[in-house]
Amino acid sequence: MTNPEARFREAVAHQRAGELDAAEAIYRELLAAHPTLLIAHHNLIATLRARADWAGAEQALRRARAVAPHDPDIAYHLGLSLLASGNYAEGWPLYEARRSVDRDRVHAPKLPFREWRGEPVTSLLVWPEQGFGDQIMFARYVPLLKARGIEVTLVCRPGLETLLAPLGVTVIPAEGQAKLPACDAWVLMGSLPLRFGTTLDTIPDGLWLKGRAGRAGRDGEGGGQGTDGQGIGLVTRGRPTHPNDANRSLPKPIEADLFNLPGAVSLHPEDTGAKDFAETAEIVRRLERVITVDTAVAHLAGALGKPVWILLPAAGTDWRWLRGRSDSPWYPSATLFRQPTPGDWWAVVDEVRGRLGA
Structure with a gap:
């Protein structure tokens, strides 16, 4: 291919103008000649998503991951694509890449005890992440932890503590510095579906507030x-x-x-x-x-x-x-x-x- 830089600029111009068919054709041409050109992979994925071509975007994400298996952004977005399609078994492990992405990174806590991987423990600290809605959604896993006989400490964003109190665990509202109890292990709230092997058929009951006075x-x-x-x-x-x-x-x-x-x-x-x-x-x-x-x-x-x-x-x-x-x-x-x-x-x-x- 002659002057791939010029062809790439041409594809970007088409993409910005909403001429998605033309942009897609050039990105595919570029990747046929330069399969490791990661930015062309990213732009092709964005183009396919803009067209709501979800199957095509997933295929493009898989090709990009084969080229750059250690790129957290590609892993994360492939995980999101799989979760959106209901492929939870493959999607949850890739969703863990949210800890390493550049944008909207989820920060894991720095604590003197280990991260929980699903093994038997006596006490567990559940760490909040993302927004209020995420914390309400993932709180459904707390009763499953209690059913295993685990003593749960649930950290949350201020404003949720009274809502979460009916779960019957220790709830600590915190932002910034907070005094936390020593536990056997900790886990991110958003990692609980992975730890429990959640599929579309095994999503825990989310009606944990129904019937609460x-x-x-x-x-x-x-x-x-x-x-x-x-x-x-x-x-x-x-x-x-x-x-x-x-x-x-x-x-x-x-x-x-x-x-x-x-x-x-x-x-x-x-x-x-x-x-x-x-x-x-x-x-x-x-x-x-x-x-x-x-x-x-x-x-x-x-x-x-x-x-x-x-x-x-x-x-x-x-x-x-x-x-x-x-x-x-x-x-x-x-x-x-x-x-x-x-x-x-x-x-x-x-x-x-x-x-x-x-």
């Missing part, structure tokens, strides 16, 4: 556990610093349209006055359903067993919602509403309104 229930001011409440709780935006927030949070016109639904109320803490997730849970318990973008409240409602409609973007969809499904094996009360094309939230709103008869 909660603070309001104990005070006699609510806390009902049924799904016959009134009102629709809405969450229309997430944390602005989230890497996919531009895609997952709703534009203002879409947000305004949803708040015009009969019985719609905001679940944003600045509107409810909730000081933590336990207080938000008490509000959710009294609602008929929750409609939310992909935020921690989706996991909260799912763990409560509350009917929750989760609005998902077409771009950057999180692995845990899988592909092409309107249900979730992680939360039986969830219904997924997906953008048909990137940015098309109106189609999602129309589907929601149609389901509500609004």
Whole structure:
């Protein structure tokens, strides 16, 4: 090939212009001549993903991994692709590469005791990672640890400690420096599915909050556990610093349209006055359903067993919602509403309104 640098620049120009067929053709041409050109592998994968060619992207990731087997970014993204397709047996081990990637790295703790690999232990420290939603989702594994007779210390981000208290373990809210007890071993929360060999058929029960009276229930001011409440709780935006927030949070016109639904109320803490997730849970318990973008409240409602409609973007969809499904094996009360094309939230709103008869 003559002047591969010029051809690469040409492919990048096509990719930026949205001319994905032309970009793909040139990247494949480059890789046929220069199979170890890693940046061309990365760009080809991104091009295939932009076209929602998930099978092609997975194949490209496997070829890139064969060329660079020790590249953590390739391993991590192949792991995410496999998890999104439901191939958990192969995906979980590769998901461990999240500790080594350059962007959004998960930092393992530096503790004077070993990491847990699933062997028998008497005491275990469970370390938090990623966002609030991840910690709510992975908390379902704590009862499995207790069932093994393990004394569990669960570290969490502040704001979750009261919500997690019903798990019946030691809960330590911490950010930065914290005094932690000595344990036999520690484990990252996101590594628990790997340690338990989780498949689509063996996902643990995620309804660990259902049936819990909660603070309001104990005070006699609510806390009902049924799904016959009134009102629709809405969450229309997430944390602005989230890497996919531009895609997952709703534009203002879409947000305004949803708040015009009969019985719609905001679940944003600045509107409810909730000081933590336990207080938000008490509000959710009294609602008929929750409609939310992909935020921690989706996991909260799912763990409560509350009917929750989760609005998902077409771009950057999180692995845990899988592909092409309107249900979730992680939360039986969830219904997924997906953008048909990137940015098309109106189609999602129309589907929601149609389901509500609004």
